[in-house]
Amino acid sequence: MTFSIVARSGEAFGIAVASKFLAVGAVVPAAEAGAGAVATQAAANLRYRPQGLALLRTGVQPTDVVAGLVATDRDRAHRQLGVVGSHGLGATYTGEECMDWAGGTAGDGYAIQGNILTGPEVIEAMKSAWLSSRGVTLHRRLVAVLEAGDSAGGDRRGRQSAALYVVAPGAGYGGGSDVACDLRVDDHADPVAELRRLLDVHELLFGKPDPDTLLDLSGELKEEVQNLVAARGHASLEMWAGVENLENRLVPGMIDPVVLARLRDGRAGDEA
Known part of the structure; x- marks a missing residue:
């Protein structure tokens, strides 16, 4: 069987x-x-x-x-x-x-x-x-x-x-x-x-973020992320990631491209 x-x-x-x-x-x-x-x-x-x-x-x-x-x-x-x-x-x-x-x-x-x-x-x-x-x-x-x-x-x-x-x-x-x-x-x-x-x-x-692909969360990218998070109705990247069950991919001062792509397209974490 x-x-x-x-x-x-x-x-x-x-x-x-x-x-x-x-x-x-x-x-x-x-x-x-x-x-x-x-x-x-x-x-x-x-x-x-x-x-x-x-x-x-x-x-x-x-x-x-x-x-x-x-x-x-x-x-x-x-x-x-x-x-x-x-x-x-x-x-x-x-x-x-x-x-x-x-x-x-x-x-x-x-x-x-x-x-x-x-x-x-x-x-x-x-x-x-x-x-x-x-x-x-x-x-x-x-x-x-x-x-x-x-x-x-x-x-x-x-x-x-x-x-x-x-x-x-x-x-x-x-x-x-x-x-x-x-x-x-x-x-x-x-x-x-x-x-x-x-x-x-x-x-x-x-999954864990790949250290070799992490992006520095500063300058224009930081501003973009803050605006996207606000547009999703959250006060911080950490709050948004927690709602989307992506908290394991957060790295202080950096951002995982997987997280960034998810934030940019606005899809919920369970829609993959």
């Missing part, structure tokens, strides 16, 4: 998943900064999520995590599982009674798996997308992998939901959590494309 990737990049762990299943993001993914990531699917066993993370937390290798989880599971023939840890190879498992086509592949820092797929070409396309996208942020890599699987045929029953979940130390909003990204498309005709759109909005609102 599902195709997914669990992966590691530096200190970040993430999962991207799509399925002809309602709200797949509420079922498949689990990840913990400093430990690793787990995807449970097919006849998903939700106990695998906390149990797998507990094992990873103690340094158990992904292959041994998989072996430990399925060993005592009487329904393991119907399970599918992907695991990555803090270093080394990922691990994937497909029970012999998962519905065709089902299978997976794993390598250094990743595991890819799927069931009820159009064929093995889905997994191959996902692997190729992962290996060819080095240098891109983990968020983008994971969505690109999902898009590759979707384009190759994906779930042979159709499309319904997709999700992206990424964790890294202190990467959450305001540094108050480790959840860098938790996006879900629960019921949509084209969920992977919608997930991409949501990621674009997420990066607009919560």
